[in-house]
Amino acid sequence: MKLITVIGARPQFIKAAPFSEVFRKKHTEILVHTGQHYDSNMSDIFFNELNIPKPDYNLAVGSGRHGKQTAKMLEGIEEILLNEKPDALLVYGDTNSTLAGALAASKLHIKVYHAEAGLRSFNKLMPEEQNRILTDHISDLLFCPTETAVNHLKNEGITKGVSLTGDIMYDAVLRNIPIAQEKYKNTLTLPVSKKNYYLATVHRAENTDAPDKLKTIFQAFNELDKPVLLPLHPRTKNIIENMGLSLNNINVIDPVGYLFMLYLTANAHMVVTDSGGLQKEAYFLKTPCTTLRDQTEWVETLINDWNILTPIVCKNILQTVQRKISINTPQINAFGDGNAAAKICEAIERSLK
Secondary structure, eight states: OEEEEEEOSHHHHHHHHHHHHHHTTTSEEEEEEOOSSOSTTTTHHHHHHHTOOOOSEEOOOOSOOHHHHHHHHHHHHHHHHHHHOOSEEEEETTSHHHHHHHHHHHHTTOEEEEETTTOOOSOTTSHHHHHHHHHHHTOSEEEESSHHHHHHHHHTTOOTTEEEOOOHHHHHHHHHHHHHHHHHTTTOOOSSOTTSSEEEEOOOHHHHTOHHHHHHHHHHHHHSSSOEEEEOOHHHHHHHHHHTOOOTTEEEEOOOOHHHHHHHHHTOSEEEESOHHHHHHHHHTTOOEEESSSOOSOGGGGGGGSEEEOOSOHHHHHHHHTOOOOTTOOOOOOSOSSOHHHHHHHHHHHHHO
């Protein structure tokens, strides 16, 4: 089989690594990087650390308005599909790269496979929600990470081609956390000590594009009882610098690679984030999480308060982040057994018969 895989952002690089390793043993995969994440700290380092094959194509679209960015991707991917004539196209997650790849293939009557299908936050103001819904409804095979995702699809009338595979990001975490812990255990110098810091990320447009929300988040960070370690996306860094926000309790560092981020997550007292992927990674590593959003597509992480949502109100953020945590609280096994890549490959091979 000849498959084109479209990736463009950090979470997709992580998910692509375990799948490519399994799939390429029997089949041909052509990797297309849209260039949605193009900074070396947001892109190149992930390919190097995760041993992802070098992309066969890089569209280098860069940042931009959603419509313009998606249109550039759509045009570039369509040209590649016409030249390569693959049997199918695989996309991950819910970014503009996901939607552009799915649309380009669907309009050329090339089968679309969607890994991480069926997620719903039920907030259509989120571009990610729009992308994932549209992609699911034009996909031929849908690989769901959880039972919840399967049920979301069923409620929308999608049952054909649906497989419960488990979460491919869980594959990546299980494989790479021992490597990360070994790599950084004796060589890392941080401005914070183990289990005595909050690891934070803030990047979603609903927070970064709302000055009042961003100001509130940083006010809360400055008032927390432990220091905050904040790997900061270049776009958000520019915004907070222009706003002149105080960073008294906040240690800002540049964006980090996947292994370093796993290490920081595993050794944090708590993760505070608006990222969907980091919510899961914290859960996999048994690090409590506070999510700076009103909803999450990863509802399984909320069970037994491993993850708690908070509105962007300073008092609420402080109370939620500084909550008492019980280390004896059980987790549910909702994300599979760490063999999602193999199950996705098996589902693809069954569809060919």
